[in-house]
Amino acid sequence: MTISDGAAQGNGVANSHVKNDTSGRPSFFEDYGVWKEAPVLVGTTKFEPLPDVKNIMITGGAGFIACWLVRHLTLTYPHAYNIVSFDKLDYCSSLNNTRVLNDRRNFTFYQGDITNPSEVLDCLERYNIDTIIHFAAQSHVDLSFGNSYHFTHTNVYGTHVLLESAKRVGRIKRFIHVSTDEVYGEVRDDDDDLLETSILAPTNPYAASKAAAEMLVHSYQKSFKLPAIIVRSNNVYGPHQYPEKIIPKFICLLNRGKPVVLHGDGSPTRRYLYAGDAADAFDTILHRGQIGQIYNVGSSDEISNLSLAKKLLSLFSISHDRREEFSRWVKYTHDRPFNDHRYAVDATKLRQLGWKQQMSFEEGLRITVEWYRRFGERWWGDISKVLSPFPVVSGREVVEDDEHVSDNPQGADSVCVRGLRIKRTSGSCGGDEAESVKKKRKVDEFDGRQQQKQMASFTATACTSSIPEKCT
Numbered sequence: 001m002t003i004s005d006g007a008a009q010g011n012g013v014a015n016s017h018v019k020n021d022t023s024g025r026p027s028f029f030e031d032y033g034v035w036k037e038a039p040v041l042v043g044t045t046k047f048e049p050l051p052d053v054k055n056i057m058i059t060g061g062a063g064f065i066a067c068w069l070v071r072h073l074t075l076t077y078p079h080a081y082n083i084v085s086f087d088k089l090d091y092c093s094s095l096n097n098t099r100v101l102n103d104r105r106n107f108t109f110y111q112g113d114i115t116n117p118s119e120v121l122d123c124l125e126r127y128n129i130d131t132i133i134h135f136a137a138q139s140h141v142d143l144s145f146g147n148s149y150h151f152t153h154t155n156v157y158g159t160h161v162l163l164e165s166a167k168r169v170g171r172i173k174r175f176i177h178v179s180t181d182e183v184y185g186e187v188r189d190d191d192d193d194l195l196e197t198s199i200l201a202p203t204n205p206y207a208a209s210k211a212a213a214e215m216l217v218h219s220y221q222k223s224f225k226l227p228a229i230i231v232r233s234n235n236v237y238g239p240h241q242y243p244e245k246i247i248p249k250f251i252c253l254l255n256r257g258k259p260v261v262l263h264g265d266g267s268p269t270r271r272y273l274y275a276g277d278a279a280d281a282f283d284t285i286l287h288r289g290q291i292g293q294i295y296n297v298g299s300s301d302e303i304s305n306l307s308l309a310k311k312l313l314s315l316f317s318i319s320h321d322r323r324e325e326f327s328r329w330v331k332y333t334h335d336r337p338f339n340d341h342r343y344a345v346d347a348t349k350l351r352q353l354g355w356k357q358q359m360s361f362e363e364g365l366r367i368t369v370e371w372y373r374r375f376g377e378r379w380w381g382d383i384s385k386v387l388s389p390f391p392v393v394s395g396r397e398v399v400e401d402d403e404h405v406s407d408n409p410q411g412a413d414s415v416c417v418r419g420l421r422i423k424r425t426s427g428s429c430g431g432d433e434a435e436s437v438k439k440k441r442k443v444d445e446f447d448g449r450q451q452q453k454q455m456a457s458f459t460a461t462a463c464t465s466s467i468p469e470k471c472t
């Protein structure tokens, strides 16, 4: 693979290695200067630099969470650490995320693919890397239902290549592997938050690929004494997130005066952590985390997709109390093949290292809305296709879907639980009211296998009837 000097191509990165793009597609390196208007967003923590760490490779550095850490470490530790952002520049990335660092002596961008051993080894050798923080992944659950080989290839094989390369160079002091809370699978409403020792029970191809990657990390730690740490974070949100994920997508839709589209009935909940707090978590784990340990990164802010939509409508000062107003702004489409009702991790172990969540959800969401109103339409180029309910990615192109969208919650009359369709008896449980009538009625008895504690049940709404049928 030809690797050429990016500076010579005029991409403005002082230290970089980028590939020649002969595809004829718009170049990732075209710089329209939008990043110059944006605030430089980093975390807040600062630690005594580690004596054995000097050159840090951060994979996926042009993507969302990693770009926060790349900026944070480059700017917070200018004399202690050299940061190499290693990224393939996939459809969801943007060099705008790190352009503000281009003139920093301790920052380098390397365009490379984690599934390509020679590029990974070249980067490790060329920059004398001693620490790897591995974020690069196919990260969008929705896409994993359609293109799951791609997820296995990047998330499992790509991680394997990094591990094998780290083993080969032999001087790696820390290998921080970024996993997700989704590896635990679904958590019931009345279950305790999950500890790092909880069983892994992923329910979608994305989560399964992340769990599989963890197994490889664990094996390299045991077999080859690779000094690894695994981090399982809940959902992260904030500026710089590609608008395929729910918060930036809904903001960008509302910004265009378009309704948001909920999957299913909008009842699944997620916990959200502001990206600045996530950057602090990774900084803390880098400096204080113990080799061989796993750390959950958890937020206390849990909200359903439906309530999130309402919160965003309020932030846009869009009234939605009356039924007609609500229907104008909130639409529904079919649900994912399986949608975990909720995730919930316990982050006590990380807090014991000194980390704490600082940003309130209200304030973080306000900052995020403001950022996307200013930059959302310009940061990644044309995002129109990404904003459709279930877009598809083909190569580096996002292709619009053609999904049925309606005013009524989809599947509110029934939910599919591991092959069984559970009907609701009353029409009064749909949409807006579904949340208020939500009760913790378990349907364990419908699922004969009782696999894992957190997988074996499903929270249904109070109006769920008792007779399950096979889903088609």
Ligand SMILES: NC(=O)c1ccc[n+]([C@@H]2O[C@H](COP(=O)([O-])OP(=O)(O)OC[C@H]3O[C@@H](n4cnc5c(N)ncnc54)[C@H](O)[C@@H]3O)[C@@H](O)[C@H]2O)c1
Pocket (backbone or CB within 6 Å): 059, 060, 061, 062, 063, 064, 065, 066, 086, 087, 088, 089, 090, 091, 092, 093, 094, 112, 113, 114, 115, 134, 135, 136, 137, 138, 139, 140, 154, 158, 178, 179, 180, 181, 210, 232, 233, 234, 235, 236, 237, 241, 242
């Ligand atoms: N976003 C979340 O809420 C969240 C929550 C928990 C865990 N995570 C994990 O954090 C990590 C980062 O997530 P994100 O949301 O910031 O992701 P993202 O999709 O915004 O960024 C992923 C980055 O990886 C790069 N990449 C993809 N394939 C690559 C390859 N083969 N070689 C090199 N680079 C490649 C992409 O170009 C992109 O820049 C992922 O591992 C994800 O599983 C994310």
